[in-house]
Amino acid sequence: MTEHIRKKDTIQSQIFQTVLALLAILLLALYILTFSHIHQQLGETGGIIILIPVILSAWVLGARGGMLAGLIVGLINLLLHGFTLQHGSIEFVSIIFGGIIASIIGWVTGRFSELRISSLLFGVDLSTDTRWHKVAELLRKRTKEMAARERNLLRTLIDNLPDNIYVKDDKGRYVINNMAHLRSIGLSKQEEALGKTSFDFFSDLLAKKFTSDEQKVLETGEPLINHEEEVLNVKTGKINWHVTTKVPIRDNHENIIGIVAVSRDITERKKIEEALKNEKAFLDALMDNIPDSIYFKDRQCRLLRMNRKEMEDLGVNDMSQIVGKTDADLWGEKFGRKTFIDEQRLMKSGEPIIGLVESRQLEGGQTNWTWTTKVPLRDDNGQIVGLVGISRGINDLMKAQQEREKLLANLSDSEHKFRTLFENLTEGVALHEMIYDQAGKAVDYRILDINPSYEKYTGLLHKKAKGLLGSVLYGIESPPYFEEFERVARTGEPSTFETYFLPLERHFRIGVISPKKGTFATVFEDITERKQKQKELQDKNAELERFTYTVSHDLKSPLITIKGFAGALLHDVIAGRYQRLESDLKRIADAADKMGGLLGNLLELSRVGRIMNPPSDVNLIELTQEVVGLLAGTIAEHKVDVVIQSDLPMVYGDQRRLAQVLQNLIENGVKFMGNQPNPRIEIGTRKDREEQVIYVHDNGIGVDPQYHETVFGLFNKLDTGTHGTGIGLALVRRIVEIHGGKVWVESQGKGFGATFCFTLSSNNITRKE
Amino acid sequence: MIGRPMTILLVEDNPDHAELVKRNLEEFQVANHINHVEDGEAALDYVYRRGAYSDHKNFPRPDLILLDLRLPRIDGLEVLKQIKRDLTLQAIPVVVLTTSDAEKDLAQAYEYHANSYVTKPVNFENFSRLLRDLGYYWLAWNKRPW
Numbered sequence: 027m028t029e030h031i032r033k034k035d036t037i038q039s040q041i042f043q044t045v046l047a048l049l050a051i052l053l054l055a056l057y058i059l060t061f062s063h064i065h066q067q068l069g070e071t072g073g074i075i076i077l078i079p080v081i082l083s084a085w086v087l088g089a090r091g092g093m094l095a096g097l098i099v100g101l102i103n104l105l106l107h108g109f110t111l112q113h114g115s116i117e118f119v120s121i122i123f124g125g126i127i128a129s130i131i132g133w134v135t136g137r138f139s140e141l142r143i144s145s146l147l148f149g150v151d152l153s154t155d156t157r158w159h160k161v162a163e164l165l166r167k168r169t170k171e172m173a174a175r176e177r178n179l180l181r182t183l184i185d186n187l188p189d190n191i192y193v194k195d196d197k198g199r200y201v202i203n204n205m206a207h208l209r210s211i212g213l214s215k216q217e218e219a220l221g222k223t224s225f226d227f228f229s230d231l232l233a234k235k236f237t238s239d240e241q242k243v244l245e246t247g248e249p250l251i252n253h254e255e256e257v258l259n260v261k262t263g264k265i266n267w268h269v270t271t272k273v274p275i276r277d278n279h280e281n282i283i284g285i286v287a288v289s290r291d292i293t294e295r296k297k298i299e300e301a302l303k304n305e306k307a308f309l310d311a312l313m314d315n316i317p318d319s320i321y322f323k324d325r326q327c328r329l330l331r332m333n334r335k336e337m338e339d340l341g342v343n344d345m346s347q348i349v350g351k352t353d354a355d356l357w358g359e360k361f362g363r364k365t366f367i368d369e370q371r372l373m374k375s376g377e378p379i380i381g382l383v384e385s386r387q388l389e390g391g392q393t394n395w396t397w398t399t400k401v402p403l404r405d406d407n408g409q410i411v412g413l414v415g416i417s418r419g420i421n422d423l424m425k426a427q428q429e430r431e432k433l434l435a436n437l438s439d440s441e442h443k444f445r446t447l448f449e450n451l452t453e454g455v456a457l458h459e460m461i462y463d464q465a466g467k468a469v470d471y472r473i474l475d476i477n478p479s480y481e482k483y484t485g486l487l488h489k490k491a492k493g494l495l496g497s498v499l500y501g502i503e504s505p506p507y508f509e510e511f512e513r514v515a516r517t518g519e520p521s522t523f524e525t526y527f528l529p530l531e532r533h534f535r536i537g538v539i540s541p542k543k544g545t546f547a548t549v550f551e552d553i554t555e556r557k558q559k560q561k562e563l564q565d566k567n568a569e570l571e572r573f574t575y576t577v578s579h580d581l582k583s584p585l586i587t588i589k590g591f592a593g594a595l596l597h598d599v600i601a602g603r604y605q606r607l608e609s610d611l612k613r614i615a616d617a618a619d620k621m622g623g624l625l626g627n628l629l630e631l632s633r634v635g636r637i638m639n640p641p642s643d644v645n646l647i648e649l650t651q652e653v654v655g656l657l658a659g660t661i662a663e664h665k666v667d668v669v670i671q672s673d674l675p676m677v678y679g680d681q682r683r684l685a686q687v688l689q690n691l692i693e694n695g696v697k698f699m700g701n702q703p704n705p706r707i708e709i710g711t712r713k714d715r716e717e718q719v720i721y722v723h724d725n726g727i728g729v730d731p732q733y734h735e736t737v738f739g740l741f742n743k744l745d746t747g748t749h750g751t752g753i754g755l756a757l758v759r760r761i762v763e764i765h766g767g768k769v770w771v772e773s774q775g776k777g778f779g780a781t782f783c784f785t786l787s788s789n790n791i792t793r794k795e
Numbered sequence: 796m797i798g799r800p801m802t803i804l805l806v807e808d809n810p811d812h813a814e815l816v817k818r819n820l821e822e823f824q825v826a827n828h829i830n831h832v833e834d835g836e837a838a839l840d841y842v843y844r845r846g847a848y849s850d851h852k853n854f855p856r857p858d859l860i861l862l863d864l865r866l867p868r869i870d871g872l873e874v875l876k877q878i879k880r881d882l883t884l885q886a887i888p889v890v891v892l893t894t895s896d897a898e899k900d901l902a903q904a905y906e907y908h909a910n911s912y913v914t915k916p917v918n919f920e921n922f923s924r925l926l927r928d929l930g931y932y933w934l935a936w937n938k939r940p941w
Binding site: 575579582583584585589592593616 | 811812814815818895896897918919922923
């Protein structure tokens with residue numbers, strides 16, 4: 027509607043102006059007609075000019091203004107001219123009347139202007155809405171708009187500020203609240219807050235506090251600036267921290283009519299501050315309670331800060347006593363110089379020092395050991411501004427370490443000893459570990475280490491043996507003595523056994539010990555030679571036993587005979603019986619002879635080996651002939667044909683003993699001729715695989731193969747019917763063995779004759795012509 | 796003792812000793828027959844009635860065996876062992892009569908179940924008395940199941 031009228035205004039303004047001008051001319055004419063005669067002095071122009079302000083005032087100020095202006099003009103007219111005129115004169119009355127007319131003109135004009143009579147009368151606005159009026163209207167409107175705009179701007183501004191902004195009147199009632207504040211008190215529209223107080227939104231306690239704060243501002247006029255307060259956030263139900271500024275608002279008369287408050291939520295900042303505070307508290311607690319020394323230094327290695335431990339170490343109570351000092355000041359030049367160099371390098375390179383073990387001499391002469399880590403401190407730009415160090419006293423640790431090192435040194439010393447022992451033992455030693463299957467059953471073993479003697483005995487080299495499995499070494503699934511090894515490795519009970527180890531064809535004495543469960547060591551000794559010696563000794567012992575046995579038996583035997591027949595003889599003589607006298611006496615004599623012979627032989631046997639004649643070159647042919655000559659009687663008695671081969675060698679040895687050998691063998695041949703009608707004995711030589719064999723062959727009764735060995739035993743007689751002491755062949759063997767040879771008998775058995783053979787060591791035969 | 800002739804088998808390689816034993820036993824008339832063999836082989840042949848000893852009449856089963864240990868061919872202990880191992884012969888009392896007083900022989904002889912072990916005394920009087928006592932004991936006093 028307003029739009030419509032405005033349009034009409036502009037369209038009809040031409041007409042309005044025209045009518046107005048006509049009316050003005052009409053009034054002007056009337057005015058001139060009425061006053062022209064009394065206005066001669068002033069002139070009509072003056073009268074009109076006087077009227078102009080009235081009309082203008084009416085336009086602008088409306089009906090009352092116009093009337094007032096008319097009166098004023100009339101009054102001025104009266105004042106200017108009334109004193110010069112006669113009261114009651116026509117001029118005087120016309121002045122009064124003119125004034126009234128001017129007032130009426132002013133009123134009418136103003137009224138026109140005000141009521142827009144034209145539009146009432148003609149449907150066309152021919153009102154007083156003149157340009158001036160319009161301007162005033164416009165100005166008013168503009169001012170209003172501007173105010174509104176400013177208000178809007180302000181509103182927008184405050185609404186968009188994150189801070190809470192509100193205005194309260196002097197009764198504490200909200201007048202303006204910005205959006206932030208509205209939100210903070212749980213509202214969304216300004217209207218909802220108007221007229222409300224803090225008590226409507228906050229707890230009594232809080233509201234009272236706010237109110238009292240505000241009251242103070244209202245009363246004193248002193249603003250409250252950056253006041254921190256706890257505020258309940260209605261929406262979240264949490265207490266937030268606000269920093270608030272409250273400023274009094276004054277009216278034009280400097281009366282305080284309210285307050286404006288700006289409040290900022292600093293909860294986050296508070297939280298951060300709190301966190302920082304906590305962190306600092308933690309850090310302080312940590313630093314002051316940690317048993318290590320912690321310290322901060324600047325680029326010049328001067329102490330900036332340190333924890334309590336460091337202060338204790340330095341013996342100070344107050345940090346300020348040592349701030350700014352260097353290590354040289356605190357610990358002496360020597361130590362200070364060293365750390366200064368380290369720290370400067372650290373700050374230059376940025377590389378931390380980690381776990382550095384340092385020592386410093388204390389006054390008491392003790393050494394103080396520390397374990398130190400230092401890292402650079404950087405500012406926001408990454409520039410190194412100093413360092414932080416942490417040091418721990420490690421005196422106890424170092425002491426323990428030194429003791430351990432000493433122990434280790436001793437240990438390695440003893441390890442060395444054992445290693446030396448291990449490597450120089452004549453016994454072969456091998457360390458093994460058992461290998462178990464998943465079920466925990468021992469299935470194999472592995473060689474861990476062997477010593478040089480082991481290498482020597484087995485021919486297995488260390489580098490090849492190490493790690494070798496028993497099964498691989500022997501090429502069989504269950505290595506030799508496995509059960510025994512397994513038992514020792516399991517129970518830890520050592521074991522020792524002697525064994526003939528077939529792969530090496532030697533006798534070993536094997537000791538098995540378990541240094542640790544699941545492992546075992548074998549210590550073995552080659553006892554082959556000992557075994558051989560043992561065997562020899564056993565043989566000797568057996569012979570000795572047989573010797574003593576036989577001596578006791580064979581010497582006792584003739585004694586029994588002698589004493590027995592002597593007794594019998596005495597018996598017979600007493601009884602006067604003489605028929606057995608002669609034979610009994612012969613028995614006694616024979617027994618005595620036998621005893622004598624036995625004793626002689628025994629003596630001879632004992633001499634062999636004990637008493638040796640110096641060896642010499644011996645011509646066996648000559649020697650044999652000599653022996654045969656000695657035995658000529660016996661040989662002739664038995665009608666034996668003795669043949670000496672001409673190729674008998676030259677030998678080197680004990681001639682007398684060798685003669686005994688030949689003599690015994692030839693005698694034996696003669697003795698065991700049996701019923702041979704053509705007894706024959708042949709002494710000769712032959713080559714048996716590079717060995718010179720000398721033999722005495724007879725065609726007598728021979729020797730059953732089962733007695734081939736026993737015939738050489740002491741006192742072993744095969745036939746009781748023959749004479750002899752059973753010493754002869756034993757003696758032969760003894761002599762031959764002393765000459766490094768062997769003696770044996772070859773015979774196909776009874777009735778086939780016998781060949782007694784002997785060799786001498788190669789030494790004894792090299793001297794053949 | 797009465798009615799049946801008693802037979803002693805003397806196993807002795809030394810003829811002199813055998814003669815002494817025989818004379819003493821004969822003197823005391825404890826045995827009717829003394830059969831003498833000189834080695835172990837002959838002793839076994841005798842008890843098993845082999846070879847020359849198959850004639851039962853001349854070589855009857857002995858009532859007592861006097862056994863020397865040191866014998867040619869087959870050792871006395873071996874003879875003892877074989878006799879005592881044989882169920883048909885083990886009941887025959889075997890008295891070891893030897894020169895040896897070696898403990899080894901003594902132990903071995905008893906291990907082979909010798910019934911007695913005596914050594915030949917060097918003293919003649921003792922020798923005589925031993926044989927007389929032996930004869931009386933084993934042939935007169937001792938009870939046999941046959």
